[in-house]
Amino acid sequence: QTVVTQESSFSVSPGGTVTLTCGLSYGSVSTTSYPSWYQQNPGQAPRTLIYNTNKRSSGVPDRFSGSILGNKAALTITGAQADDESAYHCLLFVGSGIVFGGGTTLTVL
Amino acid sequence: QVQLQQWGAGLLKPSETLSLTCAVYGGSFSDYYWSWIRQPPGKGLERIGEINHYGSASYNPSLKSRVTMSVDTSKNHFSLNLRSVTAADTAVYYCARFGYDFSFDSWGQGTLVTVSS
Numbered sequence: 732q733t734v735v736t737q738e739s740s741f742s743v744s745p746g747g748t749v750t751l752t753c754g755l756s757y758g759s760v761s762t763t764s765y766p767s768w769y770q771q772n773p774g775q776a777p778r779t780l781i782y783n784t785n786k787r788s789s790g791v792p793d794r795f796s797g798s799i800l801g802n803k804a805a806l807t808i809t810g811a812q813a814d815d816e817s818a819y820h821c822l823l824f825v826g827s828g829i830v831f832g833g834g835t836t837l838t839v840l
Numbered sequence: 841q842v843q844l845q846q847w848g849a850g851l852l853k854p855s856e857t858l859s860l861t862c863a864v865y866g867g868s869f870s871d872y873y874w875s876w877i878r879q880p881p882g883k884g885l886e887r888i889g890e891i892n893h894y895g896s897a898s899y900n901p902s903l904k905s906r907v908t909m910s911v912d913t914s915k916n917h918f919s920l921n922l923r924s925v926t927a928a929d930t931a932v933y934y935c936a937r938f939g940y941d942f943s944f945d946s947w948g949q950g951t952l953v954t955v956s957s
Contacts, residue, residue: 732901767943769885776934776950777885782943820885824942828898831877834884 733757733825737832743811743839751835752803753821759802760823766804768797769820771834777820781806811839842867844948846935848920852955858922862935862948863915869893873938874918876909878931879950886931890938891918925955 734756743749753766760766762784769777779788781797784804794809804823808815816839821832848860862874876888889899891909899907908921922929935948 765942767941769944776947777944778947779943779945782939782945783941786941788945822885822943828900829887829942831885831887 733827733830735821735823735825735830735832737819737821737835739833740836740838743808743815743837745811745813745839747811748807748809749811749837750800751806751808751819751821751837752800753805753823753832754803755823755825760804761799763824764804765824766797766799767822768795768804768806769822770815771818771820780819808837813839815839842937842946844935844937844946846933846948846951848933848951848953850952850954852925852953853957854926854955855924856955858925858929858933858953858955859919860933860935860951860953861917861919863917864937865916867937867946869913869916874911875936875938875944876920877934877936877944878929879934880928880931885934888920888922888933925953927955929953930955 736754768781771777785797796807820834843865846862870893873890875890891897897909906923911918932950934950936944937946939945
């Protein structure tokens with residue numbers, strides 16, 4: 732079964748830039764993987780940030796951007812703010828279906 | 841603006857059947873797939889499956905033998921049944937709309953389901 736990989740944790744300084752990645756246990760992520768990204772705060776439902784690689788959902792600040800970097804999908808936060816401290820989940824279409832990564836906990840400090 | 845509101849029993853005993861329903865308000869019910877996703881305590885998200893308004897469903901292979909999803913197009917509701925639950929099925933369960941770009945674009949509020957004897 733395909734495994735979607737994410738960093739388990741990451742930290743960034745306020746105002747800094749951080750790139751989270753989303754890969755595959757076998758093979759490369761491309762635009763045909765339709766990567767999407769979700770932000771989740773404790774006790775809340777996920778919020779959709781990015782879909783179809785790099786499209787921002789309505790109301791998402793432009794400091795969040797999506798891309799393909801090498802063989803992975805990437806979520807970049809430029810000018811991190813304190814309330815960006817959250818869990819970030821990626822989702823990939825892998826042909827046999829859709830699979831979530833394990834999620835990355837981002838600390839802003 | 842679509843809104844999803846879900847409900848169902850929050851405490852089950854092992855071997856019982858988990859049943860949740862999600863109501864869709866606003867937007868088109870027939871133009872999308874409708875999904876269930878779960879999140880065990882302290883863990884990541886896990887896709888359970890999706891269903892369209894015709895009742896055609898696709899399930900996570902790891903759960904397929906125990907899952908049934910259904911739709912009620914007269915009420916714009918869709919439902920999840922998960923049979924023979926164990927403690928490993930303890931999780932927050934979310935309903936969500938699965939959009940055209942293989943992403944989830946609207947989410948229910950989540951329901952914590954605990955399986956305990």
